[in-house]
Amino acid sequence: MLPIEQNWLILVELLTDLKKRGMDIPSSVNKDISLLKTSINFYKKDMSHPDMIKEFDKANIKITEIQDKLLGYAEEVNDDYYKDWIDKLRRANLGEEIYKQAESSSKFVGGAPPGFSSAKIHLKKPISEDRTQEIAEYFNLIIEFEDDITIAIYGDSENIKKALKEFAPFFNE
Template sequence: MILPIEQTWLILVDLLTDLKRKGVDVPNLVNKDISLLKTSINFYKRDTTHPDMIKELERVNIVISKVQDELLTYAEEFGEGYQNSWIDKLRRANHGEEVYKEPDSHSKFLSGAPPGFSSAKIHLKTPIAEDRVQEIAEYNNIIIEFEDDVTIALYGDSENIKVALREFAPFFNE
C-alpha cells in the first residue's frame, strides 16, 4: 500500500514538473529536497516501528511542508484556480485518498517514477561520493535516489538524464 506521505511526494513531483513546463525557474535546492525526501520515505518504510524511523518521518514531514509551501507559492502565479487544484490534491492525499495509483511492483521498469518523468538506473562498480552524484543531479536538473552504495535511480526530463548519464560514464570503469 502506498502511504499518504508518498502520495504527497508524488503530487509535489507532479507540481514541480508542471511548473517547469510552464517556464518557472524553480531553484535546484527544491530538486535536491524532493530527491532526499523519496530516499527518506523509503528508509522509513523499511521498519515503521523503529524509533530512528519515527524520527526520520518527523524530519520528512518538516521538509515536505517546506517544499509544498514553496511550490504552492510558485503555483499562485498561475491563478487561484490552478493553485487550488494542487491544494485539493494535497488535501485528498493527506486524508489517505489515493490520488495516484501505486506503481506495479512486478514491473521491470523503475517503480515510483514520478508522473511525466523519464527514469534510468545505473550500477557502478565501486561507490562514488554522494556529493559528486548530487552535484551532477543539480547541474542537470534531475532527481536522484540511492538504492544502495552502487545503484542510483535517476528521474527527470529525458534529455537531462541522457546528459547526466554521459557525466556518470567515467565512473562505470572505476
C-alpha cells in the same frame, strides 16, 4: 501507499509543471525532493523502529517546507491553478490516491513518478553524493541512492541520457 508518498508524487508533478511553465525554481528544491524520497523509503523499511519514526518526522517537516515553497510559486501562476494543487494535496492527506504508482516487479521502476522516465546505475565503487547531486541539479533530475553503488534517476528522458554521459567515467573506476 502512504499519504506522504502520495504527497511526494503530487509535489514532483507540481515541480515538473511549474518548470514547464517557465518558473525559475531553485535547484535546491530538486535535491530536497530527492532526499525526501530517500527518507520515506528508509522509514518504510521498519515503520516501528524508533530511528525510523524519527526519520518519518523529519520527512514530514521537509515535505511541508517543499510544499510551502512550491505552492508559493503555484500561487504566482493564478488562483485556480493554486487551488487545484491545494485540493490534490488535501485529498492525498485524507488517504485518496491521486496518482497511481506503477505496478512492476522492479522495486525501482515501481517508484517512478507519473510521466517520468527512470534509469538505474550500478557503479564499481561509490562516488561522492555532492557530485551526484550536482549532476542531478544541472540536468533537472531526481536522484535516489539505493545503496552505496546503486543510483536511481528520475526525470525527462533526454536529461537522463545527458546525465548518464556525465556518469560514464564512474562506470570504469
